Amino acid sequence: MTNFALQVNGITKRYGSGTTEVAAISDISLTVAQGEIVLIMGPSGSGKTTLLLMVGALLKPTEGSIWLDGLDLTSLNERALPDIRLRQLGFIFQDFKLLSALTVLDNVAIVAELAGMTTKAARRKAADLLTELGLGERLTFLPEKLSGGEKQRVAVARALINEPRIILADEPTANLDSKIGLQIMRLLRHIAKEQGRSLIIVSHDQRIKDIADRVLWLEDGRFKDMVTMVTDPVCGMALERDKATSAVWDGQAFYFCSEGCRHEFLDNPARFQTHQDVISSPSAIHQEHSLD
Amino acid sequence: MSIKQSLGYRNLIQEKTRFALSMSGITLAVMLILLLNSLLAGLYEQFGSYLRHTPGSVVVSQAGINNFIGATSTLSSSTVDAISETEGVSSAIPILSQFIILELHDKKQPAYLIGYDPSIGGGPWQLAAGREALTGNEVVFDRTLANRHQIKVNDTFNILGQQFTVVGLSDETASWMTSYVFMPKSTMESLLGLTGDSSFVLVTAKAGVTPQKLIENLNAVFGTQATPEDTVIANDLNLFARFFSAPLQLMVGIAFLIGTLIVGLIIYTATAEHQQEYGVLKAVGTHNALLYKTVAIQSLIVASLGSLAGVALTFGVARLIMSIRPQFLIRIEPTPMVEAMLAGMVMALLGAFFSIRMVTRLAPAEVFRK
Ligand SMILES: Nc1ncnc2c1ncn2[C@@H]1O[C@H](COP(=O)(O)OP(=O)(O)OP(=O)(O)O)[C@@H](O)[C@H]1O
Numbered sequence A: 001m002t003n004f005a006l007q008v009n010g011i012t013k014r015y016g017s018g019t020t021e022v023a024a025i026s027d028i029s030l031t032v033a034q035g036e037i038v039l040i041m042g043p044s045g046s047g048k049t050t051l052l053l054m055v056g057a058l059l060k061p062t063e064g065s066i067w068l069d070g071l072d073l074t075s076l077n078e079r080a081l082p083d084i085r086l087r088q089l090g091f092i093f094q095d096f097k098l099l100s101a102l103t104v105l106d107n108v109a110i111v112a113e114l115a116g117m118t119t120k121a122a123r124r125k126a127a128d129l130l131t132e133l134g135l136g137e138r139l140t141f142l143p144e145k146l147s148g149g150e151k152q153r154v155a156v157a158r159a160l161i162n163e164p165r166i167i168l169a170d171e172p173t174a175n176l177d178s179k180i181g182l183q184i185m186r187l188l189r190h191i192a193k194e195q196g197r198s199l200i201i202v203s204h205d206q207r208i209k210d211i212a213d214r215v216l217w218l219e220d221g222r223f224k225d226m227v228t229m230v231t232d233p234v235c236g237m238a239l240e241r242d243k244a245t246s247a248v249w250d251g252q253a254f255y256f257c258s259e260g261c262r263h264e265f266l267d268n269p270a271r272f273q274t275h276q277d278v279i280s281s282p283s284a285i286h287q288e289h290s291l292d
Numbered sequence B: 001m002s003i004k005q006s007l008g009y010r011n012l013i014q015e016k017t018r019f020a021l022s023m024s025g026i027t028l029a030v031m032l033i034l035l036l037n038s039l040l041a042g043l044y045e046q047f048g049s050y051l052r053h054t055p056g057s058v059v060v061s062q063a064g065i066n067n068f069i070g071a072t073s074t075l076s077s078s079t080v081d082a083i084s085e086t087e088g089v090s091s092a093i094p095i096l097s098q099f100i101i102l103e104l105h106d107k108k109q110p111a112y113l114i115g116y117d118p119s120i121g122g123g124p125w126q127l128a129a130g131r132e133a134l135t136g137n138e139v140v141f142d143r144t145l146a147n148r149h150q151i152k153v154n155d156t157f158n159i160l161g162q163q164f165t166v167v168g169l170s171d172e173t174a175s176w177m178t179s180y181v182f183m184p185k186s187t188m189e190s191l192l193g194l195t196g197d198s199s200f201v202l203v204t205a206k207a208g209v210t211p212q213k214l215i216e217n218l219n220a221v222f223g224t225q226a227t228p229e230d231t232v233i234a235n236d237l238n239l240f241a242r243f244f245s246a247p248l249q250l251m252v253g254i255a256f257l258i259g260t261l262i263v264g265l266i267i268y269t270a271t272a273e274h275q276q277e278y279g280v281l282k283a284v285g286t287h288n289a290l291l292y293k294t295v296a297i298q299s300l301i302v303a304s305l306g307s308l309a310g311v312a313l314t315f316g317v318a319r320l321i322m323s324i325r326p327q328f329l330i331r332i333e334p335t336p337m338v339e340a341m342l343a344g345m346v347m348a349l350l351g352a353f354f355s356i357r358m359v360t361r362l363a364p365a366e367v368f369r370k
């Protein structure tokens, strides 16, 4: 267990009771390694947020246990949870959710202060962190004066200030344009890898897949069969690897939607090399779905 | 101050207009509360003004009467003589008193007529103009009442069918109910068709005689009742307080309620607007206690500033009212001042109640669902 930052054992969450009972999450298990980036995707209403809330110690599962740093969250008293959230978890929201009356610096520093730091030390630490994130010139600004990307970077700093083991992000790029969204995700990946923090992201955003170590597909409260997805280098189509035809060139496997594409590729493989899109991480399991 | 402690204040001043509005709510309510109470205090002072300023510590009246203002008491001249000769009496001032309705420039005006013997006392104690009424159909008129009706020294007017000349104007004798008009007792006797009767006798004790002893002696005089001056004033206040207190207290209550509602509503809107932010704070691990404080502090800042401004405003408004309507005496005393400010604080805390409840009930998970 100590190798894992997080271990989720067979959790179920049912809302309501009796005839109106809905199981938002059904018997899900998941382990997340230190420094691992897990992306959870799935259709609307599939239970992504519910899962994130339970992992974030904001919602108690109906069944199952959640182990975080040797502690079972589900066995803890309600009153103990805020401190766990404050010290062990970092949260990033879709719409940033900065405190509008506080400056950029204080938005970040207040969280360190809440965790017991003196105001002075908290501000110093926040200033360093914000400067690292490229916001050194914005410390005294109010959030309303910032661009969306800047706001989300402040939110990232706020999530990081107490050096949590796990960062949870719900749709962190939904309110950003695609370029900025990707920048934020690269930043998060960089931080996760460099500092060994685990990152669990819930998103509809296809482009985020690139930065994830693992993609999980949630549907009807369960993880669906995880199918490795590949992209046909010729036509660009997304494919399930096991159902595709393949060819090996230059020591690497390529997958195709049809014999036609395979032949086209083999006629001149060098032409398509730049288009290849095979996931580098061995643990990466992607599944392509048509979303929305 | 730490950031978390300053959050309430910063949330508050973020919306300047709202801040000003909620503060004005408290200011006005506190002002109204203090003003009404000060008006009542002034009224009380006016009620006791005559007895307090004239000589004597014991008021002797007809048996069964222990009020002064508005009370009908008749003492014969022989009774007055017996009172004067009672052991322990240093001086006894007989006076006549009567509520009358004056007609001044076709306007009816209630006044309290006092008949006194200028050689003995019981007349005006402070003159603003002219001289004391000495003989015949001469009166000293309350200055405020005179000013309101453009009456000057040497003017003449009619009282109960007789012509009178104003020879002096007196100070500290105004009241919006009972402004005093003084005339010689003998003149008043003939005006009212009395011969030698008095209404009250104001008695001063000889040195070394205790009030109890004096009253004991006086009560031996047949058909009279002796009451300490303070008790008579208190009785008058009790009688009239019943008329004024209830509506004034009702208005005070309404002012309190309106103040509470204004602050409550404004703080509630402010809290509702920041609901998401309080939710985020909860989600990242803030305990409820800090959030209560954040909300309550906003209320308390509004209340303290509003209360102080309310007290300051009361002084201004009181001065304004008294300059426009001098018959109203507004007496701002420390205790009601503190009480009004406390009322402001209570308004704020009550006003914060629903906001605090909203914050308490906020589920941090909700911030993930917008
Ligand atoms: N408080 C609740 N009470 C009852 N049902 C709820 C509650 N919260 C969520 N649900 C239900 O649980 C299911 C999962 O909701 P959840 O918000 O976790 O989905 P999601 O995958 O995050 O959806 P989206 O992509 O739209 O954000 C939905 O059917 C939802 O209606």
Ligand SMILES: [Mg+2]
Residues within 6 Å of the ligand: A048, A049, A050
């Ligand atoms: Mg969701």
